[in-house]
Amino acid sequence: MLSGNQVALAYLVASVFFILALKGLSSPLTSRRGNLFGMIGMAIAVAVTLTLTQNWLIIVGGIALGGAIGAVVARKVQMTAMPELVAFMHSLVGLAAVLIAIAAVNNPLAFGIVKAAGEAIPLGNKLELFIGTFVGAMTFSGSVIAFLKLSGRMSGAPIVFSGQHMVNLLMAIGMFGCGVWFFASGGTNWTAFIAMTAIAFVLGFLIIIPIGGADMPVVISMLNSYSGWAAAGIGFSLNNPMLIIAGSLVGSSGAILSYIMCKAMNRPFLSVILGGFGTDSGAAVAAGGEQKTHRSGSADDAAFLMGNADSVIIVPGYGLAVARAQHAVKELAHKLREKGVTVRFAIHPVAGRMPGHMNVLLAEAEIPYDQVLEMDEINSDFPTTDVVLVLGANDVVNPAAKTPGSPIFGMPILEVDKARTVMVVKRSMAAGYAGLDNDLFYMDKTMMVFGDAKKVVEDMVKAVG
Amino acid sequence: MGTVDPLIMNLMVFVLAIFVGYHVVWNVTPALHTPLMSVTNAISSIILVGAMLAAGPAEADWGVWVGAAAVVLAAVNVFGGFLVTQRMLAMFKKKEPKKLEGK
Numbered sequence: 060m061l062s063g064n065q066v067a068l069a070y071l072v073a074s075v076f077f078i079l080a081l082k083g084l085s086s087p088l089t090s091r092r093g094n095l096f097g098m099i100g101m102a103i104a105v106a107v108t109l110t111l112t113q114n115w116l117i118i119v120g121g122i123a124l125g126g127a128i129g130a131v132v133a134r135k136v137q138m139t140a141m142p143e144l145v146a147f148m149h150s151l152v153g154l155a156a157v158l159i160a161i162a163a164v165n166n167p168l169a170f171g172i173v174k175a176a177g178e179a180i181p182l183g184n185k186l187e188l189f190i191g192t193f194v195g196a197m198t199f200s201g202s203v204i205a206f207l208k209l210s211g212r213m214s215g216a217p218i219v220f221s222g223q224h225m226v227n228l229l230m231a232i233g234m235f236g237c238g239v240w241f242f243a244s245g246g247t248n249w250t251a252f253i254a255m256t257a258i259a260f261v262l263g264f265l266i267i268i269p270i271g272g273a274d275m276p277v278v279i280s281m282l283n284s285y286s287g288w289a290a291a292g293i294g295f296s297l298n299n300p301m302l303i304i305a306g307s308l309v310g311s312s313g314a315i316l317s318y319i320m321c322k323a324m325n326r327p328f329l330s331v332i333l334g335g336f337g338t339d340s341g342a343a344v345a346a347g348g349e350q351k352t353h354r355s356g357s358a359d360d361a362a363f364l365m366g367n368a369d370s371v372i373i374v375p376g377y378g379l380a381v382a383r384a385q386h387a388v389k390e391l392a393h394k395l396r397e398k399g400v401t402v403r404f405a406i407h408p409v410a411g412r413m414p415g416h417m418n419v420l421l422a423e424a425e426i427p428y429d430q431v432l433e434m435d436e437i438n439s440d441f442p443t444t445d446v447v448l449v450l451g452a453n454d455v456v457n458p459a460a461k462t463p464g465s466p467i468f469g470m471p472i473l474e475v476d477k478a479r480t481v482m483v484v485k486r487s488m489a490a491g492y493a494g495l496d497n498d499l500f501y502m503d504k505t506m507m508v509f510g511d512a513k514k515v516v517e518d519m520v521k522a523v524g
Numbered sequence: 525m526g527t528v529d530p531l532i533m534n535l536m537v538f539v540l541a542i543f544v545g546y547h548v549v550w551n552v553t554p555a556l557h558t559p560l561m562s563v564t565n566a567i568s569s570i571i572l573v574g575a576m577l578a579a580g581p582a583e584a585d586w587g588v589w590v591g592a593a594a595v596v597l598a599a600v601n602v603f604g605g606f607l608v609t610q611r612m613l614a615m616f617k618k619k620e621p622k623k624l625e626g627k
Contacts, residue, residue: 074541077567077570078544078548080563080567081545081548081549081552081560081563081564081567082548082551084552084553084556084559084560084563085551085552085553086553087553087555087556087613087616087617087618090556090559090613090616091610091613091614093563094559094563094606094609094610094613097563097566097567097606097609098606100567101566101567101569101570101572101602101606104570104572104573105572105573105576105602108572108573108576108577109576111576111577111580112576112577112579112580112581113580113581113582114579114580114581114582114584114588117579117588117592117595118576118579118580118592118595121575121579121592121593121595121596121599122572122595122596122599122602123599124596124599125595125596125597125598125599125600125601125602125603126599126600126602126603127603128596128600128603128604129599129600129601129602129603129604129605129607130603130604130607132600132604132608133603133604133605133607133608133611134607134611136608138612138615141558141562141608141612144562144604144608145558145561145562145565148562148565148569148600148601148604148605149565149568151569151597151598151600151601152565152568152569152571152597152598152601154594154597155569155571155572155574155575155594155597155598155601156571156574158575158578158590158591158593158594158597159571159574159575159577159578159591159594161587161590162578162579162587162588162590162591162594163578165585165586165587165590166581166585166587168581169577169578169580169581169583169587170577170578183531279561280561283561283564283565283568286565286568287564287568289568289571290568290570290571290574291538293571293574294534294574295531295534295538297574297577298530298534299573299574299577300534300537301570301573302570302571302573302574303534303537303538303541304537304541305567305568305570306568306570306571307538307541307542307545308541308544308545308548308564308567309545309564309565309567309568310542310545311541311542311545311546311549312545312549312560312564313561313564315546315549315550316549316557316560316561319554319557406554406555408554413557413558413561414554414557414558414560414561415554415555415556415557415558415559415560415561416558418554418555418556418557418558418616419558419559419612419615422612422615422616422617423615425615425617427617427618428555428616428617428618429618431555433554433555
């Protein structure tokens with residue numbers, strides 16, 4: 060049995076390891092060591108906590124069971140399925156927070172919240188339990204919806220109904236009302252606690268359903284943040300600095316990612332969260348307007364142009380992930396490079412369904428990360444580039460973002476319209492997520508290549524030969 | 525300085541940790557934002573510590589089993605989160621010097 064001070068010092072060491080884990084991610088070179096630091100920190104925290112507990116059989120058995128499930132999932136998951144895996148894991152943290160809060164309300168003595176059995180929980184701890192529980196419950200149900208949407212088990216289209224915001228507001232008031240009731244009751248008011256938790260579950264669900272598919276990078280970052288705050292909230296109620304520190308690190312990380320994603324879409328956080336924007340991927344272009352003409356060509360034509368170019372930039376989007384075309388793209392880049400063409404990749408911050416989604420897919424295809432550039436690094440190079448190949452991206456290359464009055468005005472885009480030739484691989488002329496027509500497709504220098512991204516790219520590989 | 529309420533101490537830790545998190549995370553390269561999410565997810569499963577305490581008291585009642593369920597959930601995340609991050613990071617390679625292709 061370790062003393063309280065020894066435990067606290069071990070937690071301090073673990074916290075430093077967690078900070079080093081995040082710091083390691085500043086470069087791919089140090090990132091693997093960073094992850095190792097994270098594991099060491101977690102091992103220290105768990106080992107030390109074990110000395111504070113009885114029932115080792117149950118605890119170690121539970122860790123072994125959960126750990127085995129986690130290890131299998133981590134090995135089996137496809138890289139294209141990362142967004143839904145992360146959403147799924149957020150939901151587990153949320154649910155665990157709720158369960159811990161229930162156990163703490165049931166037996167506050169075991170957590171040192173009260174000094175003697177049967178004593179009422181102090182007001183401060185009640186407040187902390189309330190916060191930890193409702194954040195945890197909302198994280199859980201919100202993440203479940205995000206998981207269902209990302210994995211395609213539920214339509215990505217926003218679900219809206221009239222009076223939605225009013226319903227949400229009333230439920231939030233009801234939830235806080237139950238919290239106050241729980242807070243003000245003398246003993247342990249289970250009715251209030253359970254009612255509050257139930258409302259929080261439903262509210263988490265209602266808050267995520269109106270948010271559309273391509274806003275998912277924001278949602279998933281936000282839920283990442285929530286899962287951290289839930290852990291920190293539980294840390295407050297249990298008076299456990301380890302949970303507070305690790306939870307805050309995660310909470311601020313998720314908040315920063317949400318901010319970066321909103322900025323990359325030029326949309327205020329609140330408008331993303333209120334939802335209702337966008338459609339399911341590939342909805343028809345809004346009717347009306349004059350018929351514009353576009354030029355289309357075959358994969359062979361496109362391959363010919365790329366093979367004779369000096370420089371090619373490939374812009375991957377969500378369509379690449381859907382078609383699982385990353386390995387075919389790698390082949391294409393390899394073939395072109397053998398012909399002496401400079402090939403680079405340009406990634407928009409919100410390409411895909413989660414921050415950094417495209418980078419992971421390209422890395423999986425063994426494309427070296429120094430050939431993959433961020434928007435700010437590559438935007439100035441487009442005017443001197445011979446051919447840009449857009450693969451399943453739409454809104455992030457839409458020049459309408461420069462036109463005042465457009466719904467996406469002000470959104471930073473990859474300026475592919477400045478390149479000498481643009482080739483766009485798409486399934487059809489359907490509008491992107493924002494429901495906007497894309498003038499890029501009608502430019503004289505643009506050639507559309509229709510078809511499934513993977514199929515088209517494989518044909519290009521053959522044609523480049 | 526008189527005795528300080530634990531809540532205040534916790535608040536100090538909380539605010540300082542947020543600042544540390546803020547500054548460390550801004551230095552993360554955008555290319556690694558997905559591994560950042562999965563590793564922070566693994567770190568947020570530090571909630572396992574709370575779950576262990578919930579499953580830990582000697583006088584066993586149903587609360588222990590609620591805690592045990594939380595242990596299982598959090599453990600899925602600890603292992604799943606760190607291992608999947610490791611798998612992803614292993615893919616981020618520079619061009620191998622051996623088969624250096626001409627630019």
